[in-house]
Structure formats: C-alpha cells, structure tokens
Amino acid sequence: MTSMHLRRLLAGSALSLGLLTGLSGCMMGPNYQAPHANAPAAFLSDAPASSAPYVSGGAVDPQWWNSFNDPVLTALETRAVQQNLDLQIATQRLFEAEAQAQIQGAALYPNLGANASYSRNVVSPNSPLGQFSKAFPAVTQPYNLYQYGLQTMFDLDLWGKNKRLVEQAVAKARASEEARRAALLNVEAQVASNYIQLRGTEAVLGITQKNLDFANQLVKLTAERQQAGLTTSLDVANARATAAQISAQIPTLIAQRDALINQIGLLLGQTPAGLPQDLLTPAPQPLTPPSVPVGLPADLLNRRPDLREAADNLHAATAQIGAAKAAFFPDVSLSASASLEGMQLNAMDSWKSLTYGFGPTITLPIFEGGQLRGELKLSEASQKEAAIAYAKTALTAFTQVNTALVTYEQEHATQQALQEDVKQSQIALGLAEEQYKEGLVDYLTVLTTQQTNLAAQQNQADSLQKLGTDLVTLYQALGGGWEGAYPAARS
Numbered sequence: 001m002t003s004m005h006l007r008r009l010l011a012g013s014a015l016s017l018g019l020l021t022g023l024s025g026c027m028m029g030p031n032y033q034a035p036h037a038n039a040p041a042a043f044l045s046d047a048p049a050s051s052a053p054y055v056s057g058g059a060v061d062p063q064w065w066n067s068f069n070d071p072v073l074t075a076l077e078t079r080a081v082q083q084n085l086d087l088q089i090a091t092q093r094l095f096e097a098e099a100q101a102q103i104q105g106a107a108l109y110p111n112l113g114a115n116a117s118y119s120r121n122v123v124s125p126n127s128p129l130g131q132f133s134k135a136f137p138a139v140t141q142p143y144n145l146y147q148y149g150l151q152t153m154f155d156l157d158l159w160g161k162n163k164r165l166v167e168q169a170v171a172k173a174r175a176s177e178e179a180r181r182a183a184l185l186n187v188e189a190q191v192a193s194n195y196i197q198l199r200g201t202e203a204v205l206g207i208t209q210k211n212l213d214f215a216n217q218l219v220k221l222t223a224e225r226q227q228a229g230l231t232t233s234l235d236v237a238n239a240r241a242t243a244a245q246i247s248a249q250i251p252t253l254i255a256q257r258d259a260l261i262n263q264i265g266l267l268l269g270q271t272p273a274g275l276p277q278d279l280l281t282p283a284p285q286p287l288t289p290p291s292v293p294v295g296l297p298a299d300l301l302n303r304r305p306d307l308r309e310a311a312d313n314l315h316a317a318t319a320q321i322g323a324a325k326a327a328f329f330p331d332v333s334l335s336a337s338a339s340l341e342g343m344q345l346n347a348m349d350s351w352k353s354l355t356y357g358f359g360p361t362i363t364l365p366i367f368e369g370g371q372l373r374g375e376l377k378l379s380e381a382s383q384k385e386a387a388i389a390y391a392k393t394a395l396t397a398f399t400q401v402n403t404a405l406v407t408y409e410q411e412h413a414t415q416q417a418l419q420e421d422v423k424q425s426q427i428a429l430g431l432a433e434e435q436y437k438e439g440l441v442d443y444l445t446v447l448t449t450q451q452t453n454l455a456a457q458q459n460q461a462d463s464l465q466k467l468g469t470d471l472v473t474l475y476q477a478l479g480g481g482w483e484g485a486y487p488a489a490r491s
Contacts, residue, residue: 027160028325032167032318035311035387037301037394054412055405058293060303060480065192068286068468072278073195076264080191081184081485083269090176090183097176101169107155107162115339116148146348149339149355156333161326164319171316178309181482185305189476191267193469195279195286198260200465202282204458205253208246211454215243218447225444285464288471294405294478304397304479310390317383324376330364397477404474411467418460425453 061067065077081087122142155162222239225231258272264279265272301307336358342348365372432449435441475481 026158027163028322030318030321032171032315035314035390037307038391054288054291054409055294056291057296060293060295060475060478062480062483064292064475064480065188067289067292067471068192068196069289070195070286072276072283073192073286075276076191076195076268076279077188079268080187084187084267085269087180087183087187090180094173094176094180097169097173101166101173104162104169105166108157108166110152110154112150112152114148114150117146119145121145143343145341145343146345147339147341148348149337151335151337153333153335155331158332159326159329161323161331164322164326168316168319168323171312171319175309175312175316178305178312181305181486182309184482184486185476185479187267188481189472191264192472194260194263194267196465196468196472198257198264198279199283199285200461200468201253201257201260203285203461203465205250205257206282207454207458207461208249208253211451211458212243212246212250214447214450214454215239215246218444218451219243221443221447285461286468287464288467292471292474294474295480300397300401300479301394305482306393307390307397307479310386310393314383314386314390317379317386321376321379321383324372324379327372327375328365330362333361333363335359335361397479400477401474404470404477408467408470408474411463411470415460415463415467418456418463422453422456422460425449425456429453 063074063077065073120142121144157163219236219239222231222236226233226236261272261275261279265275268275295303336356338354338356340348340353341355342350342353429446429449429452432441432446436443436446
C-alpha cells in the first residue's frame with residue numbers, strides 16, 4: 001500500500017466523519033480545539049532562529065543529508081527508508097490504526113444482511129402437537145421448510161456516541177501516521193550520525209597509526225642517543241611509554257569502527273556482509289556546508305512529527321469524553337426484517353409467503369454500579385494527561401532546538417580554533433625540518449614537532465566529526481526529513 005493511498009484513506013475517513021457530524025442533530029462535547037503551545041517569543045516570530053553566519057532562515061531541506069555532499073551517505077539514506085525494520089513496524093502499526101478506524105466507521109451506517117435456510121422437519125408423536133396425529137395424521141408427516149430474506153439494523157446515534165468514537169479512531173490513525181514520520185526522522189538521523197562517526201573514526205585511526213610510526217622512530221632515536229651517552233634511560237622509557245599509549249588506542253578505534261559499521265547494517269536491515277563496499281573503504285570525512293537553512297522558529301510546531309502526534313493524541317482523548325457522556329443517554333436503533341417462507345419452492349414467489357417485522361429498540365442504562373461515571377472520569381483524566389503531554393513535548397522541542405543551535409554554533413568556533421592550531425603546528429614542523437637540515441636542531445625535535453602536529457590533526461578530526469553529528473542533531477530537532485518520503489496529509 002502506497003503512502004498516497006494511505007493519505008487518501010485518512011482524508012476520506014475525515015471527510016465522512018465531517019459530513020455525518022454535520023447531519024447529526026446532537027453530539028456530546030467537548031469539541032476538539034487545537035492546542036496552543038507556551039512557546040518563547042523567539043519561536044513565535046518570523047525572524048531567523050539565529051544570527052550566526054553559518055545558519056540561515058531558509059526553508060529546511062527535506063533531504064538535509066544532501067548538504068554533506070557525500071554520495072555514499074545519500075545512498076545509505078535511500079536504502080534505510082526502504083529497508084529499516086523499525087520503520088516497517090511503524091508502517092504496519094499505521095495500517096492497524098487505519099483498519100481500526102475503518103472498523104469503527106462501520107457503526108455510522110446501517111447493517112444489512114441476507115439469510116437463506118432449508119430444513120427437513122418431523123413432529124414427534126409424543127409432542128403436544130403430535131397428540132393430534134390420530135385425528136390429523138398429516139401433522140406428524142415429514143415436511144420441508146424453505147426460507148430466505150433480509151434484515152437490517154441502524155443505530156440512530158442521537159447523542160453522537162458512534163460519531164465521537166469514529167472521530168477518536170481517525171485521530172488515533174493520524175497519530176500513528178505521525179509516529180511513523182517520527183520513526184522515519186529518527187532512522188535518517190541515526191544513519192547520518194553513525195556514518196559521520198564512522199568516517200571520523202577512520203580519520204582518527206589513520207592519524208593515530210601515523211603518530212605510532214613517529215613514536216616508534218622516536219623510541220629508536222632515543223635508544224641510539226642513550227648508547228652514545230647523549231641521553232638517559234629515563235628518556236628511553238618515556239619514549240617507549242608514549243609509543244605504548246598510542247598503540248593502545250588503535251584496537252579501541254578499530255573496534256569502534258567495526259561497531260559503527262555493524263550499527264549501520266542494523267539500520268539498513270542487513271548484516272555487515274551485505275553493506276556496500278564503498279562503506280567498508282575509508283573515505284574523507286563529510287564536510288558541513290558554510291551555511292545551513294534552519295527554517296523559521298514559528299514553523300516548528302507544524303514540522304515536528306512528535307508535536308503533531310501529541311496534538312492528535314489530544315484530539316483522540318477529547319473525542320473519548322464525548323463518547324463517554326453519550327453513554328449516559330438511551331440508545332435508539334431501528335431494525336427491520338423481511339423473508340419468504342414456504343414448504344414448497346414453487347410457492348416462494350407468492351406474497352402470501354412474505355413475513356416481515358420492523359420497529360425501534362431503546363436501550364436505557366438504569367443501574368450499572370458507577371461504571372459510566374468511572375469511564376467519564378477516566379476519559380477526562382486521559383484528556384488532561386494528553387494536554388500535559390503536548391505541553392511537555394512542545395517544551396522539549398523548543399529546548400532541543402535551542403540546545404542544538406548553541407552546540408552547533410560553539411563547535412564552529414572550536415573548529416576554527418583547531419584549524420588555526422593545525423596551521424601553526426604545520427608551520428612549526430616545517431621550521432623544525434629546515435633547522436634540522438641546517439644542523440641547528442637534532443632529529444628528536446623534528447619527531448616531537450611531528451607528534452604535536454598529528455595530535456592537532458586528530459583534535460581537528462574529532463571536532464569535524466562532532467560538528468557533523470551536531471548538525472544532524474540540529475536537523476532532527478527541527479523536524480525535517482520526513483516530507484519527501486512521507487509527505488503531509490493535513491488539509
């Protein structure tokens with residue numbers, strides 16, 4: 001079933017509910033009112049979310065991972081949408097909710113059924129009727145009975161109970177739709193975050209291996225200087241300890257790399273053996289764009305799936321109150337049946353064989369031990385809980401966006417400082433190499449400067465990785481990424 005079909009089904013359910021509600025004489029309240037989040041003033045304006053030069057107020061790209069300009073990441077995101085198992089589970093839950101709405105909607109229409117039967121009957125001679133068999137022998141003779149007809153029943157739903165229950169079911173289906181979108185957004189963010197961490201780990205692993213080579217050279221050089229009487233055994237021990245510390249980092253980095261590969265495979269619903277080869281081959285770290293669009297803060301309430309889901313849950317809880325109130329009033333239904341009965345098939349075409357009946361049925365709750373009042377209190381409490389949950393979800397959304405913006409902006413400052421650190425350490429390394437060639441410094445100074453430069457590169461790689469994951473977190477907080485694969489169905 002395609003997403004387009006799903007949206008049409010939901011829209012059709014909502015339209016049917018609206019028409020039937022309009023035709024209804026009475027519906028118990030309260031009617032649903034869209035909640036208003038207690039948002040900060042900054043989130044209710046049309047001003048950009050931040051004045052930093054690397055963010056803008058432009059519309060959030062539904063395929064925000066393209067901003068990293070990494071074809072491997074783009075391919076992984078496409079596969080994840082198609083293959084992720086959690087997303088498939090969320091999709092099936094959506095189907096279940098829509099089926100439940102369809103089932104509940106059947107209560108708004110008459111129930112029409114047909115029946116047909118045939119029986120071979122014999123009256124016992126010992127039965128009261130069989131006592132007349134001596135005077136009327138035909139009474140106890142076997143006979144055939146044919147019957148077919150129609151019957152219908154329709155709940156008038158004078159108080160709107162069924163309509164409220166349908167309203168609730170449709171709202172729950174929409175909430176499941178938003179939950180599916182939230183799951184999609186989470187999968188997209190996890191894939192991007194794990195991929196960026198993978199490339200960052202590979203970069204740090206490569207730098208660490210180079211650093212280990214220089215450390216081993218330093219151990220060798222220090223040992224030679226000790227033999228020449230130019231240094232002490234303490235310097236040799238320190239050099240070996242440094243090399244050992246660097247060497248100990250490599251297994252941890254390899255394990256981290258393999259774990260990230262396995263996690264990406266899990267997100268794609270595959271084992272590591274089924275992952276594309278270009279994922280297993282080291283590649284440069286994805287770079288963040290100079291400026292990224294973060295949308296307008298005022299759009300956040302309509303863009304985040306969790307906020308939309310919370311609003312739908314509140315709608316469903318509100319409709320349940322109306323259904324609980326309507327349960328206090330009598331149920332009135334109309335029933336009718338018509339059938340043809342006869343002992344011979346050739347007599348079934350005569351109106352003389354017609355039997356029928358029709359009339360109303362009224363069911364009035366008289367004593368139920370407080371069940372109805374308890375159900376009403378439960379519904380009202382659930383509605384208040386849903387309202388509080390929406391307020392908490394909104395507050396969480398505002399906090400996450402603000403935190404993500406600040407973190408991303410600060411990591412930019414860190415990245416710029418580390419870029420300067422790498423630049424200056426490279427200058428220092430070049431000067432050390434020139435001075436070594438001129439005999440002004442020994443090779444120990446060169447190796448030490450090389451280690452300093454590699455340490456600066458490692459810090460920059462770590463910061464670049466964090467900058468990328470911070471951007472993913474920001475996009476997830478903004479709620480973008482589901483529109484293209486699963487567009488909105490709101491009217």
